[in-house]
Every structure is written in structure tokens, then in C-alpha cells.
Amino acid sequence: MSSLRNAVYRRAHKERAQPHSRKKFGLLEKHKDYALRAQAFHKKEEALRKLKEKAAFRNPDEFYFKMIKTKTVDGIHRPESEANKYSQEELMLMKTQDIGYVLQKLQSEKKKIEKLRSMLHSLDNQPPNKHVYYAEDREEAEEISARTLEKVKSATSEGIPKKIKRKLAASYRELEDRSKRAAELEKLYMDMALQKELQKKGKKRKLREDEIVCPTARPVYKWRTERKR
């Protein structure tokens, strides 16, 4: 039956559209849309009404601590400041814990560098030291200087396989990376230690450049001497 009904020609139902002249108001509002809009409006209306009612029946003696802890500035609510959330001691502890971690990492890095240095002697490079020869007379001195001139350092890493050369290069690279990291950690640790010291009690001030006795790149602080009883 239904299939037959489907077969009969039915005129498509057309919704009424916004007239051309009123195009600027957007789509034509239907009852469904109106219902939604009305509901939203009434909700707001109700909320306003309730608030007005509350304000009208307000107890003038009502007090909450939040009223003095926080404020509205130009009608905008300022939340409670987080600055003094932790006590001085707690802050100190937190900072020192970080410092401890950095120090631990620094020390482990230093240990690793030492271990690497003990087995990487840079044999192919000329050492940066001084070599002095002692001669009895002029002849011997000339002989020695001639000998040292002809003693050209022969690179020892000539006949070794490529695989080993690669390993060697990797080892040296690791050493370099680690020393770089250690230097960074050291700097970080120094900064943190300075911050920690600066948090301690006592009047202090940063020395001007011309006041520093032994010049360094880092800032120098001086505490005012305080008589202890």
C-alpha cells in the first residue's frame, strides 16, 4: 500500500522564506526558533529577578572573609593573590631541593667526564706544556735544537681501521658534550646558590663595578655587618 502511496505524485511542501525586502534581518524566524529565543530570554530575566530579590533582601550584617581578601576593581573581580601562598621557609626548602638536584646532576656529569678523560689522552695533539732541554755548551745546544726541529710529530692514527676511528671520534665528541653540559650546570648551580644566599636575612647590596676587589663577571653582594649581641 505504502509503496503505492510513494508512487503518487506529491507536491513538495515549501517553507516560507524571508521576503526579499526584509533580507537584511537574516533568516525568517519560525515558531521553533522563537520558542528557543523566548526560553533563553526568560531564563536571563528570571536570573536577574532573583539577583534583584537577593539584593533587596540582603542582610547588611552579612560577612564573609572573601569580602576583604578579594576586591572588584572597576567592577572586575580580582582573585586572591598567589604571591604569599608559601611561607619563606617553604620557599627556601623548594629552592634548595632544586639546587640539590642540580648539584647531583653536576657531580655525576663531572664524574663521567673524569672517567672519560682518564682514557682519552688526545695522543695525536701536541700537549700544551713546556719542554726545556739542558745543554752543557753551545755545541750541545745546537745539536739539541737541530734534533727537536726534525722531530716532527708523526700522527699515530694513520694505520687504524675506519671503524675504530669512528669510535674514537664518538668518544671525543661525548667528552666535549659532557664538558659543555657540566659547564652549563655549573653556571645554573652558581646562580641558584646566589639566589638562595640572597634570600637570607640581613641587609645587603650589590657592589658597584669599581668597588669589587678582585673583578669577576658575576655580580658581587655585600652584607652589612650586624652585631650579634
Place this chain on the structure above:
Amino acid sequence: MKGGSRVVIEPHRHDGVFVAKGKEDALVTKNLAIGESVYGEKRVSVQNEDGTKVEYRIWNPFRSKLAAAILGGVDNIWITPGSKVLYLGAASGTTVSHVSDIVGPNGVVYAVEFSHRSGRDLVNMAKKRTNVIPIIEDARHPAKYRMLVSMVDVIFSDVAQPDQARILALNASYFLKIGGHFVISIKANCIDSTVPAEAVFAQEVKKLQADQFKPSEQVTLEPFERDHACVVGGYRMPKKQKVPAS
């Protein structure tokens, strides 16, 4: 062998010292007591063509002034396989163990150390090395151990005392053969910390020359030690024959 060996060992300019190239790039000596580390140093073993294994120990220049001097490019250390060495200021025996590796089973190392505490480690090390003779005595009184020590070819001195030149001269007069050699490590701070290191070295060399020593060369131990120098030379060297100018 699969993939070739991981380390290549080459002989160094000095006899008995080798160079290991691999993951490490280090001075090594052939281990006399196989399977034993003396101060926690790394060991590398290498297989020969005939299948025998040889073990080498890495020589840490930060802990041994002799190694630092070798890396500093000293011409001669005079400590060779089979030589007899008197070692003053042996401490715990870190360097002594390497010297014993160099001189090998035919050589002898007399290691003198005054401190009982580090002497204990020295004795323990000597138990495993037959060519080391530990002597727990003051090196200022060589007469006390003259019964133990024969004439030696080389004296190595690392005593770090203000009168180390005198100590060396005293021991040399007892034990060093004529035409023997000495290697002395000088720590500038231990002798005089008020004058620059160079001046201290020159002053010590002067003292040595006054005691029949003939220093031939001196290397500073940078970058391994600060303000240290190693002086090498001969003792009661025969006079050079004058070549008649004609």
C-alpha cells in the same frame, strides 16, 4: 675474527709503553698481573694472531706524573723492560704498578713509601707483582733499607718534599749506578709557594746540578697537573770527549 678487533694496540716511542686506540685513546702498559686492576683503571684485552690474549691496563695521566710526563713528550724516561728502578714516594702504588708493567718480569722496582696507610695498599699491590719490592721506610734515611736494595739503573722520585733534591742525592749516592738516570717530579707549591713555578723549577735544577746530577730535559705536566714539572737526567755522567778542532 668477526668484524675485526675493537682495539688497536701500537707500541709507544718508549719501550714497554703502548698506545691503545678504540673507544679509548690512551696510554697503556702490558698487565703483569692478568685480571687485576690496581686503582680501578680500565683494562683492555687484545687477541694476538696466534690466539693468545694479552691484557693491557690504561694509564691515567691525572693520577700518575710519569704518564703525564710521557704524554708531555719527554724524550727519555730510561725506565725500560728489564731495568732496575728505585721508586721514592710510591704512595698507594698506582704508578709503581705501571712501572712494574714496563720493567716486566726481568726488572725490579724498589718502591719506598713512608706512610703506613698508603704503604698497606702498596704491599697488597706488591703481593700480586713479583717484581715489586715494597719498602715502608723514610726515604731520607736510605741506610735503613740499604740491605734490601741493589744498585739500580733509574731512580724515580715523587716525594713532594721541600728537600726532595737532597733526598734524591742521598739515595743516588747509595744505590744509583754511575751513569744511571733519574726522573724527578717537582711540585712547585711543595717547595716554595711564594715564588713563581718556573723559578722553583730552575732552583731545583740548580740544586740537582750541585749534587753530581746532570739534568737533560724538563717537561711541565700541563694539562694534567698545575705547576708541576718532571726533570730527567743522568748521574755522574762520564765527561764528554772533546773533539779536537782541526
